[in-house]
Amino acid sequence: DTGVSQDPRHKITKRGQNVTFRCDPISEHNRLYWYRQTLGQGPEFLTYFQNEAQLEKSRLLSDRFSAERPKGSFSTLEIQRTEQGDSAMYLCASSFGINSPLHFGNGTRLTVT
Amino acid sequence: AQKVTQAQTEISVVEKEDVTLDCVYETRDTTYYLFWYKQPPSGELVFLIRRNSFDEQNEISGRYSWNFQKSTSSFNFTITASQVVDSAVYFCALSVVLTGGGNKLTFGTGTQLKVEL
Numbered sequence: 001d002t003g004v005s006q007d008p009r010h011k012i013t014k015r016g017q018n019v020t021f022r023c024d025p026i027s028e029h030n031r032l033y034w035y036r037q038t039l040g041q042g043p044e045f046l047t048y049f050q051n052e053a054q055l056e057k058s059r060l061l062s063d064r065f066s067a068e069r070p071k072g073s074f075s076t077l078e079i080q081r082t083e084q085g086d087s088a089m090y091l092c093a094s095s096f097g098i099n100s101p102l103h104f105g106n107g108t109r110l111t112v113t
Numbered sequence: 114a115q116k117v118t119q120a121q122t123e124i125s126v127v128e129k130e131d132v133t134l135d136c137v138y139e140t141r142d143t144t145y146y147l148f149w150y151k152q153p154p155s156g157e158l159v160f161l162i163r164r165n166s167f168d169e170q171n172e173i174s175g176r177y178s179w180n181f182q183k184s185t186s187s188f189n190f191t192i193t194a195s196q197v198v199d200s201a202v203y204f205c206a207l208s209v210v211l212t213g214g215g216n217k218l219t220f221g222t223g224t225q226l227k228v229e230l
Contacts, residue, residue, distance in 0.1 A: 003157075031215045042117075042204050042220025043158070050213035089156065098214035099146055099165075104158035 002026070004105035006092050012111045013082055020078045021108045025094030032075050033102060034067055035091040036060070043091055049075060082112045115140050115207050119221035126195050126228055134190045134224045136205030142166075146208040147181065147188045148218065153201040164188065195228045202226070 005024040013019050025032050030051050035043035046065070048056040051072035061067075064082075069075040079086055089109050093102035116139040126132045138147065149161040162172065164181050172179045176193045192199055202223040208216040 031213070033215070035218075040222070042206070042222055043218070044220075045217050048211055048215050048217065050215060053213075055212045055215070056217065091158065093158075095216065099163075099208070099210060099216055101148065101160045101163050102216060102218065103160065104150075106155065106157045109156075 004092055004094050004103055006090075006105040006108050008108055009106065010109045010111075012113065015084060015112055016081055018078065018080045019082060019110065020076055021090055021092075021110075023075045023077070023092030023105060025074070025092070026096075026103055029094035029096040029103070030072065031095045031100075032069055033093040033095075034075070034077050035093065035104075037089040037091055037107070038087075046077075079110075082110075084112045086110060087112045115209060115219040117205050117207050117219055117221035119205055119224050121224045122222070123225040123227070126226070128197060128228055128230055129194050131191060131193050132195050132226065132228075134192075134203050134205075134226070136188045136190065136221060138186050138188065138205070138207045140186075140207060142209065144210075146216065148206040148208065149179065149188075149190050150204045150206065150220075151201045152204060152223070158204070161190075192226075195226075197228050197230060200226055200228045 007022045032049045034046040037043040049069040064080045089107040091107045093104045118137045147164045151159045180189045204223045206218040206220045
């Protein structure tokens with residue numbers, strides 16, 4: 001049973017550049033989530049997909065952020081015109097079934113210089 | 114609004130000691146779920162337990178036990194006979210059901226547990 005996979009593990013970028021992260025959920029999981037975690041804090045919800053439909057977005061997700069899950073399998077999270085405040089760990093999670101536990105990936109650590 | 118408070122920022126114990134991690138939550142919902150996750154240095158959040166608001170029975174799993182008390186809005190986690198491998202950050206989380214049956218988790222700030230020899 002392969003877990004949630006995220007790529008890349010680390011990303012260093014200069015302010016103003018665009019970045020894209022990928023998440024591959026557990027294969028039978030139809031729900032996919034993105035969270036962001038900053039140092040010393042718990043993860044914060046960003047967005048949620050059921051299959052290919054994006055059903056919920058946090059107010060934390062500014063216009064510079066966009067997430068897709070085109071075929072209901074893998075998902076991408078893009079950040080345009082990155083800012084230093086975007087530096088964080090971006091976590092992807094997936095689940096199957098109503099109220100099921102979320103299974104998290106190892107995350108992508110973004111550093112904006 | 115949902116809120117989870119983990120007042121203990123860091124706890125240090127010596128191996129084999131018992132340790133309790135506190136979690137207090139706030140919600141207006143009558144139906145909700147509570148979770149505990151472990152985050153070792155590798156970074157991956159590992160699911161430990163889920164509890165729904167209608168089930169106040171305490172649960173034990175090996176050296177782990179959980180005490181859910183609705184009257185005090187607390188969901189505390191105890192590790193018995195702690196081991197060095199238990200060293201990690203532990204997060205308590207409260208969920209809201211989303212459209213389509215997903216869960217939106219509100220996490221506490223975590224408790225860093227250090228178990229020393």
